[in-house]
Amino acid sequence: MGIIVQKFGGTSVADPEKIHNVAKAVIKEKENGNSVVVVVSAMGHTTDYLIKLAKEVTETPNSREMDMLLSTGEQVSIALLSMAIQSHGHKAISMNGQQVGIITECIHSKARIVDIKTEKLKKYLDAGNIIVVAGFQGVTPEGEITTLGRGGSDTSAVAIAAALNADRCDIYTDVEGVYATDPRIVPNVKKADTISYEEMLELARVGANVLHPRSVETAKQFNVPLRVRSSFNLDNLGTLIIGVNDMEIYKPVAGVAADTSQVRILLSNLPDIPGTAAKLFGALAKNNISVDMIIQSLAIQGKNSIAFTVDSEELDSALNILNNEKDIIQSGEILIDRDIAKVSIVGAGMVDRPGIAADMFRSLADKHINIKMISTSEIKISCLVEKENAKEAIKALCKEFDLESAEVASVKGDLPNV
Amino acid sequence: MGIIVQKFGGTSVADPEKIHNVAKAVIKEKENGNSVVVVVSAMGHTTDYLIKLAKEVTETPNSREMDMLLSTGEQVSIALLSMAIQSHGHKAISMNGQQVGIITECIHSKARIVDIKTEKLKKYLDAGNIIVVAGFQGVTPEGEITTLGRGGSDTSAVAIAAALNADRCDIYTDVEGVYATDPRIVPNVKKADTISYEEMLELARVGANVLHPRSVETAKQFNVPLRVRSSFNLDNLGTLIIGVNDMEIYKPVAGVAADTSQVRILLSNLPDIPGTAAKLFGALAKNNISVDMIIQSLAIQGKNSIAFTVDSEELDSALNILNNEKDIIQSGEILIDRDIAKVSIVGAGMVDRPGIAADMFRSLADKHINIKMISTSEIKISCLVEKENAKEAIKALCKEFDLESAEVASVKGDLPNV
Numbered sequence: 027m028g029i030i031v032q033k034f035g036g037t038s039v040a041d042p043e044k045i046h047n048v049a050k051a052v053i054k055e056k057e058n059g060n061s062v063v064v065v066v067s068a069m070g071h072t073t074d075y076l077i078k079l080a081k082e083v084t085e086t087p088n089s090r091e092m093d094m095l096l097s098t099g100e101q102v103s104i105a106l107l108s109m110a111i112q113s114h115g116h117k118a119i120s121m122n123g124q125q126v127g128i129i130t131e132c133i134h135s136k137a138r139i140v141d142i143k144t145e146k147l148k149k150y151l152d153a154g155n156i157i158v159v160a161g162f163q164g165v166t167p168e169g170e171i172t173t174l175g176r177g178g179s180d181t182s183a184v185a186i187a188a189a190l191n192a193d194r195c196d197i198y199t200d201v202e203g204v205y206a207t208d209p210r211i212v213p214n215v216k217k218a219d220t221i222s223y224e225e226m227l228e229l230a231r232v233g234a235n236v237l238h239p240r241s242v243e244t245a246k247q248f249n250v251p252l253r254v255r256s257s258f259n260l261d262n263l264g265t266l267i268i269g270v271n272d273m274e275i276y277k278p279v280a281g282v283a284a285d286t287s288q289v290r291i292l293l294s295n296l297p298d299i300p301g302t303a304a305k306l307f308g309a310l311a312k313n314n315i316s317v318d319m320i321i322q323s324l325a326i327q328g329k330n331s332i333a334f335t336v337d338s339e340e341l342d343s344a345l346n347i348l349n350n351e352k353d354i355i356q357s358g359e360i361l362i363d364r365d366i367a368k369v370s371i372v373g374a375g376m377v378d379r380p381g382i383a384a385d386m387f388r389s390l391a392d393k394h395i396n397i398k399m400i401s402t403s404e405i406k407i408s409c410l411v412e413k414e415n416a417k418e419a420i421k422a423l424c425k426e427f428d429l430e431s432a433e434v435a436s437v438k439g440d441l442p443n444v
Numbered sequence: 445m446g447i448i449v450q451k452f453g454g455t456s457v458a459d460p461e462k463i464h465n466v467a468k469a470v471i472k473e474k475e476n477g478n479s480v481v482v483v484v485s486a487m488g489h490t491t492d493y494l495i496k497l498a499k500e501v502t503e504t505p506n507s508r509e510m511d512m513l514l515s516t517g518e519q520v521s522i523a524l525l526s527m528a529i530q531s532h533g534h535k536a537i538s539m540n541g542q543q544v545g546i547i548t549e550c551i552h553s554k555a556r557i558v559d560i561k562t563e564k565l566k567k568y569l570d571a572g573n574i575i576v577v578a579g580f581q582g583v584t585p586e587g588e589i590t591t592l593g594r595g596g597s598d599t600s601a602v603a604i605a606a607a608l609n610a611d612r613c614d615i616y617t618d619v620e621g622v623y624a625t626d627p628r629i630v631p632n633v634k635k636a637d638t639i640s641y642e643e644m645l646e647l648a649r650v651g652a653n654v655l656h657p658r659s660v661e662t663a664k665q666f667n668v669p670l671r672v673r674s675s676f677n678l679d680n681l682g683t684l685i686i687g688v689n690d691m692e693i694y695k696p697v698a699g700v701a702a703d704t705s706q707v708r709i710l711l712s713n714l715p716d717i718p719g720t721a722a723k724l725f726g727a728l729a730k731n732n733i734s735v736d737m738i739i740q741s742l743a744i745q746g747k748n749s750i751a752f753t754v755d756s757e758e759l760d761s762a763l764n765i766l767n768n769e770k771d772i773i774q775s776g777e778i779l780i781d782r783d784i785a786k787v788s789i790v791g792a793g794m795v796d797r798p799g800i801a802a803d804m805f806r807s808l809a810d811k812h813i814n815i816k817m818i819s820t821s822e823i824k825i826s827c828l829v830e831k832e833n834a835k836e837a838i839k840a841l842c843k844e845f846d847l848e849s850a851e852v853a854s855v856k857g858d859l860p861n862v
Contacts, residue, residue, distance in 0.1 A: 042500040076520070082460040083524050084531035091530070094538050095523035098516035102494070105513035106501050112509070113502035120512050124542060125587055169543055 028193030029151070030055050033065040033161065033183035038198055038257040039103050040070035042110075049110035051198065051260055052156055056116060061151045063190065065161040065183040066107055068099025089134035093163075093173045097123070100160035100179075108158045118156045121146070123163035124171065128182065130164035136175030137164055139182075142189035159186060177238020184241045188248035195250050196264075197237065198257035203265035204229070204236055207282045212424045218265045218280070223252075225280045226267045228372040228406040242267065278382055279373040279427035284416045288318060289338045290363040290398070293348070294331040297356050303332060305354045309347050315340050319368070319401045319410060333399060335410065338364070366398065367416035370408040371423055383407050389426040395419050446611030447569070448473050451483040451579065451601035455618055456675040457521050458488030460528075467528035469616070469678055470574055474534060479569045481608065483579040483601040484525055486517025507552035511581075511591045515541070518578035518597075526576045536574045539564070541581035542589065546600065548582035554593030555582055557600075560607035577604060595656020602659045606666030613668050614682075615655060616675035621683035622647070622654055625700045629835055630842045636683045636698070641670075643698045644685045646790040646824040660685065696800055697791040697845035702834045706736060707756045708781040708816070711766070712749040715774050721750060723772045727765050733758050737786070737819045737828060751817060753828065756782070784816065785834035788826040789841055801825050807844040813837050 032055060034048050048066070056062045067073075076095050080087040087095075104120035111118035127143025150157050161179030164172045174181055180197055187195035203217040204226065223246035230239040236254055245252040245267065255264025296302055303322055310317055320334045336344050341362070348360055369390075376382050386407055390397060395418065399410035411419055423429070450473065452466050466484070474480045485491075494513050498505040505513075522538035529536035545561025568575050579597030582590045592599055598615055605613035621635040622644065641664035648657040654672055663670040663685065673682025714720055721740055728735055738752045754762050759780070766778055787808075794800050804825055808815060813836065817828035829837055841847070 042497065045501060079460065079520075079524060080527060083463060083527045086531075087527045088530055091523045091526045091538055094526070094540070095520060098519045101516045101519075102497075102513060105509045106497060108509045108512070109498060109501045109505045112506055113504075120509055122512070122589075125589075171540075171543075 028060050029063070029187075029190050030060045031063045031065065031183050031187040031190070031192045031195045032198060033179060033196070034067070034198045034257060035179065035200075036067040036070050036072070037200055039066050039107060042106070045103075045106050045110045046114075048107060048198075048257065049114055051257065052107075052111060053114055053116055054260065055196075056156055060193075063147065063151070063157045063159060063186055063192070064107065065159045065179060065186060066100065066103045067161050067179040068096075069103050069106075072099040072102065090170065093134045093171050096173050097160070097163040097171050100162055104158045104160045111156055111158070116156055117154050118158055119150050120158040120160075121150075122160045123182075124165040124169070126159055126186075128159075128164040128185070130166060130172045130174070132166040132168070132170055132172065134170075134172055137166075137172035139164060139174065139185045142185055144189050147186070147190060177240045180238055180241035181244055184244045184248075184250055184252065187250045188244065192250065194253055195245065196253045196255060197241070198255055199236065200256065200258070201236060201254070202256045202259065202262055203254050204267075205281075207420055207424055207429065212421060212429075215424070215429065219263075220266045220268065221280055222374050223267055223269060224374050224405055225372050226252075228370070228403065229281055229283050237267075278376055279371045279423075279429065281372050282420050282423045282427070282429060283370050283372065284420055285368040285370075286366070286413055286416060287338055288335040288366060288368060289341050290333055290335050290366050290410065291341075291344060291348075292331065292333045292361040292363065293355065294329075294359050294361065296330040296332060296354075296358040298328050298330045302330065302354055306332065306348075306351065307334075309351050309354075310336075310344060313343060313347055315344050315347070319399045319408065321399050335366070335368070335399070363398075365413040366410050367413045367419075368408050368410050369416060369419045369423065370406055371427065372406045373427075374405050376405050376407075385426060386423065389422050390419055393418055393422050395422075446478050447481070447605075447608050448478045449481045449483065449601050449605035449608070449610045449613045450616060451598060451614065452485070452616045452675060453597065453618075454485040454488050454490070456616055457484055457525060460524070463521075463524050463528045466525060466616075466675065467532055469675065470525075470529060471532055471534055472678065473614075474574055478611075481565065481569070481575045481577060481604055481610075482525065483577045483597060483604060484518065484521040485579050485597040486514075487521050487524075490517040490520065508588065511552045511589050514591055515578070515581040515589050518580055522576045522578045529574055529576070534574055535572050536576055537568050538576040538578075539568075540578045541600075542583040542587070544577055544604075546577075546582040546603070548584060548590045548592070550584040550586070550588055550590065552588075552590055555584075555590035557582060557592065557603045560603055562607050565604070565608060595658045598656055598659035599662055602662045602666075602668055602670065605668045606662065610668065612671060613663065614671045614673060615659070616673055617654065618674065618676070619654060619672070620674045620677065620680055621672050622685075623699075625838055625842055625847065629838050630847075633842070633847065637681075638684045638686065639698055640792045641685055641687060642792050642823050643790050644670075646788070646821065647699050647701050655685075696794055697789045697841075697847065699790050700838050700841045700845070700847060701788050701790065702838055703786040703788075704784075704831055704834060705756055706753040706784060706786060707759050708751055708753050708784050708828065709759075709762060709766075710749065710751045710779040710781065711773060712747075712777050712779065714748040714750060714772075714776040716746050716748045720748065720772055724750065724766075724769065725752075727769050727772075728754075728762060731761060731765055733762050733765070737817045737826065739817050753784070753786070753817070781816075783831040784828050785831045785837075786826050786828050787834060787837045787841065788824055789845060790824045791845075792823050794823050794825075803844060804841065807840050808837055811836055811840050813840075 039045050052064050101122050108118040108120040129141040130137035161182040227242045252267040318335045323331045395415045397409045401408045457463050470482050519540050526536040526538040547559040548555035579600040602613050645660045670685040736753045741749045813833045815827045819826045
């Protein structure tokens with residue numbers, strides 16, 4: 027008899043029929059003897075529709091009012107799911123972010139959760155209710171409605187699980203679990219039964235779209251066992267994500283991922299003056315542009331060059347900022363490279379095994395794939411390559427690290443079919 | 445420099461273009477130097493759409509969850525209208541029922557307002573904001589979301605005006621004001637510039653659809669001047685509804701209305717036993733069936749008969765109840781008459797002028813219109829006639845009481861075009 031938090035995304039509740047399917051999955055968990063809290067997103071394309079409506083009213087909608095608008099999407103879902111559960115003869119009650127007390131900072135459109143009140147949740151659970159909670163939304167201590175931004179509903183679910191000290195948080199999605207790489211590229215790849223928070227985090231950061239890093243981070247922080255499973259196949263247990271200490275063995279490399287959504291900006295002929303890099307990246311950071319990989323070359327003849335990658339959606343903003351920093355760049359040139367892919371290997375086992383990086387570089391070199399930039403973390407190595415080489419790189423790395431029948435990854439952006 | 449509360453219905457905010465028109469009407473009042481609170485309903489057919497969605501999930505949606513669902517409609521409107529006002533360069537802020545503190549009883553789908561908190565409203569008004577409030581919704585002291593039922597948004601606006609001690613509450617609608625009768629029946633009828641709460645109440649009760657009696661009652665109770673005006677013609681000041689003591693002169697009859705939505709139930713051969721009527725109407729009341737007109741005939745040979753009218757939508761329920769009360773009705777017969785219309789004259793001036801009822805009966809008799817039942821109040825006289833006579837009755841009464849160029853009414857239900 028434990029507490030299970032379940033989360034269903036927008037496609038799972040897109041119409042009344044699908045809502046009844048979700049109701050059945052929820053009731054199944056309840057009938058297993060568990061107390062159940064279920065977190066849902068807005069139905070199907072509701073959020074897109076609401077954003078379109080707002081844009082028809084004004085090109086620059088105020089973010090407070092956007093949160094007021096968008097939070098209605100989840101409120102519709104919780105009411106309908108609650109009705110569906112009741113129609114199958116079970117007690118259910120819906121609660122929006124304000125009613126639960128999902129307390130956030132007062133930063134509209136991307137608030138972070140600071141506290142979750144459990145008094146009402148516990149009261150309703152004790153009375154035998156299935157509680158249906160609106161994901162993606164919260165409320166400030168002053169009663170302002172906020173939304174949580176990307177990965178918001180997953181984060182709501184994990185945070186509620188943490189607050190209730192739940193036995194597990196199940197994230198229902200349209201995939202069967204977490205894979206060692208994209209099954210479209212390496213068809214015989216197998217689903218992982220278990221991976222660690224750390225591996226999932228690195229995979230999420232380098233392009234796996236299954237879970238947003240925020241929700242994985244929250245799960246890791248509060249040690250909430252997280253299960254990614256299919257809402258279309260309730261018999262499949264998916265992939266369990268747990269603390270590395272809870273896992274007995276792991277391979278050095280757990281997965282391979284690729285990200286083709288970045289562009290590389292190369293600044294050449296920069297003046298070799300101390301503080302140039304700090305000023306440049308300071309200006310980008312001030313404008314909320316995330317920089318991923320960075321390489322600064324050795325200065326030659328008093329001239330320097332710096333290369334870095336940004337999300338392609340932020341390229342225009344980044345170029346605007348750079349063009350406004352002529353006193354830093356001086357006579358330097360700006361070059362853009364759009365045809366790049368970041369290929370990464372991830373694995374908690376790397377920590378104890380030297381030589382993994384060398385194996386990765388050799389494996390790519392054997393295929394004549396040129397490496398443009400490299401970045402590493404404790405459990406991840408990323409190489410920037412030509413976009414047209416990405417697919418071959420993934421195949422080579424899966425083979426190199428024996429992942430064809432193993433455990434983790436995915437692809438962000440489009441991969442050219444070369 | 446006063447406080448004006450404005451209310452716009454669903455058709456006025458049905459799309460982004462119309463929302464901008466409302467924004468302009470709101471800003472116009474603000475630029476006149478007033479503090480403005482604007483109350484809005486859900487956009488166009490949103491509420492119907494949400495009800496349809498719920499019915500697709502279950503035939504018998506729980507009323508608490510219906511309120512959770514339906515309250516999102518107004519929340520979408522307030523966010524969009526607030527954005528529209530801001531896009532024209534004015535400060536605006538939206539507030540849902542919970543944020544304002546529109547405190548209601550915990551009766552879902554038809555809660556009554558018990559209190560309105562003014563602290564936040566005053567704070568935002570003092571800061572120069574136009575406040576956009578969600579109509580039709582409230583919150584219980586425990587934080588449960590409620591809706592106010594029929595006439596809810598009008599009532600929200602009037603109650604907020606009362607709480608803020610506003611100078612006026614303007615109800616924007618799709619008519620130019622309040623008419624002495626339906627202009628489709630008496631084409632040269634004129635709009636009233638001013639009528640009393642009492643007259644408007646009686647007109648609302650007998651079939652005028654312009655305002656729900658609830659909102660007029662609230663306005664009367666708190667002496668809130670109420671203006672009914674067109675959202676499509678901002679230059680027309682519509683009709684002002686105020687206390688009878690504030691009006692200098694009035695005609696004995698202010699308006700004529702007809703209601704064809706009722707049916708008459710005739711119970712004949714009832715036992716002439718004390719308490720029969722009390723038991724019958726007690727059983728109907730217990731099942732929330734409103735009875736309008738009642739006539740009990742004198743007992744003849746130990747047998748009695750009772751006739752009464754109910755809304756045609758409640759006929760089936762009423763018959764069910766009557767059939768379950770065989771111990772009261774005994775061998776009595778139940779007869780149904782569907783082809784009836786209730787024609788009413790309304791006027792605060794009746795109080796001081798005897799003979800108005802007689803004038804009404806004679807006027808109908810002159811046209812050979814048979815009167816089946818009569819009911820009266822201090823400022824209203826209603827006659828039940830054959831439905832096919834309703835139109836002619838209205839014309840005759842308008843002529844009798846000199847209303848062809850005068851002041852108030854409307855029709856509920858369809859009038860046969862005889």
